[in-house]
Amino acid sequence: MTPAYSTFKDTRQHYEILDGLRGIAAILVVMFHLLETFALGNHEKQLINHGYLAVDFFFLLSGFVMGYAYDERWDRMSMADFCKRRLIRLHPMIIVGSVIGAFLFYFQDSPAFPGIHDIPVGTLLLTMVIGFTLIPVPPSMDIRGWAEMHPLNGPAWSLFFEYIANILYAVVLRHCNRIILSILTAVAAAALIHLAVTSAQGDVIGGWSVDPVQLRIGFTRLLYPFLAGLLLSRVTKPGNIKNAFLWSGLLLVVMLSMPRIGNSDQHWLNGLYDSLSIVLIFPVVVYLGASGSVEGRLSGVNRFLGRISYPLYIIHYPFIYTFVAWVSKYNITPTMESPGSLITCAAVAAGILAVNITLAWLLVKYYDEPVRKWLTGRFFKSL
Template identity: 25%
Template sequence: MLPSSALPSAPACADAAAPPGPARDAGGRAHFAVLDAWRGVAALAVAFRHINGTAFFLNGPLHSALSSAVDFFFILSGFVIAASYGERLARGFSLLRYAVLRWGRVWPLHGLMVLAYVLFETALWLRGSGGLLGGREAFTGPRDPATLLPSLMLVQAWIWPGRDLWNTQSWSVSVEMALYCGSALLWRVLGLRANWLALPAGLAALWAIALFPAGEQLLRGVAGFGFGMACWAVWPRLSALALPRPALQVAEPLLVGAALLAFATDQSLRLIDPLFVLVLLVFARAEGPISALLKTAPARWLGALSYSLYMVHMLVIGRLCDALAFVQARIGARWISVHLGGRDVILLDPLPAFGVVVAMLAVTLVAAWAAYALVEWPARDWSRRLAGRIGPQPA
């Protein structure tokens, strides 16, 4: 397969789009701006999904289905990692260098969030459990001390699949870290053939979910990441096709509408994952009206914050729920029911509940911006400098 940079140009055509391609940073990593923005939208959707309540928009089927945004993360990760590292690893790029780049990208913020939970549980333990926080006991349930070290080292999803521990949403990061390692070894051994083998592996994992429900989280990761790698295998040929511009203009809203309909009705990964694949391949071209919106500064900002937003949102939303519980206990109101493990329920009517949700998401975005500026970006920059001193310089 030809690398994307070596593909011939598509024929010029008055009503056809020129073949798109990813921008690349100084390190050779592929960058699809619109897909990055979609990552931010998906992270915000997951944050919204973790705010529960009695209002219709906080407990309906569409709200519940937003957890499937994690599967889009898996597909997008497989695509972007294959685009950025697949060929380079197949040609001998240092595995240690790759591991440092991936670990430095993911672990520092995760480690900080686990530490924040340890400090919170310690404060709760020192103060003693009480009614203000729903009778919570410190270091119980998802914050069991026995699970702390594996959670900190991001292996918890492989030891206790299906359990959401400490920074609960990091189960998907645990799955991804193993997928990063496994795919790197496949590229080293099989070369770019690994991208084509990823498709049957993804299909097998998707089929196996019904047979092995205990391993659902792991299989979701294998399926999504495999589909993403397969998407990169076909992307150079698809991106070189001269497609009519009106078709591209219509495809984006149709796909988004189909995905929302699937969320609200079926919610089966056997339907949602293929839809996500189509969304990725269409929006990677970035030539439709929704792509134009996702290229704007606010969408690009949201995309830049996506990982920080995903990692901090449960802690921030949980503490805001605790604050509401504290205030309502003081004034004798009944706004929220709080429970250990993030199962807090807002009891307000739809209009005030909407205001609370907007405020929670706004505070979460501010916290994500702080985490990005103070932790994620400096750690990523440091890991790139460290990786630059490992192994031969890439061509």
């Protein structure tokens, strides 16, 4: 979900609107996860119902900017250089996300969820350190019990697959011509549509566990959007569309906020919506975003959204764990039948969103960007 071109000094166009779209999607992911608590496990009642599709949008955006940033640089860049650039861009915040996850797990207090009273401190610290590496933990180390490959920071699963995409690009995909890439993209699209319309819940949700079913979901969610984004970067030339930020941003918000399609007897309808959103609409959103420009305050808004997008995404979920544990501990029922609980829960959720945005800004300004700048200077002295 991160810009692939950020560690290069380059005179080519920087797609500020794509930065803004990434930030919008990150905010909607946080809101989606907060509002899952209000749905009480009922997918059909979930507000910002398709917020989970932001991950698929991030994969597509990643493929697009990967091709834009690196396709023409391999004549002067080694494989080692590429790997170092990607580690510098992604890994500082992965470490912070794991630290925040361990910190909040230690202070989590809910009889319904595992906490430090159930898990030895040494096991917690070991899980945190493994989280630094992004290596999935085995089921025996699933200290939270949510069947996550990264139990201290669930969304790190998508960064695990992001690294896989980076490796696939560097080893294989950069050598593929447009015809081969088009064939691979079409096959991946068919696999994605099949997954979505045949899934038990009628969606593409999943990918965060180390088991065959979840790994299939993760690879299927990764391959089409990443391949499509890479292909889009090679076969299209962005146009000059007025109000591109407005139209692309509005379309993205609508697609991620759309209510559940169909009912419990028609899950395939929602699966069709998911797959067509990813296969057809998200490439249009990226093309629109790449085909416009912003000035003045809108330029500042896009830069802000772009800067906080990755930190916001990678740090927010430990706060979701804590929010869910709090709701469980005090047996809070955030429904219209319990207006007091609903208002309290909504106020806390809004506060968590504000805290996460603020923390993301502080981290990017005082940690992520300075660390990446230092590492870039250390390993790429010629830049």
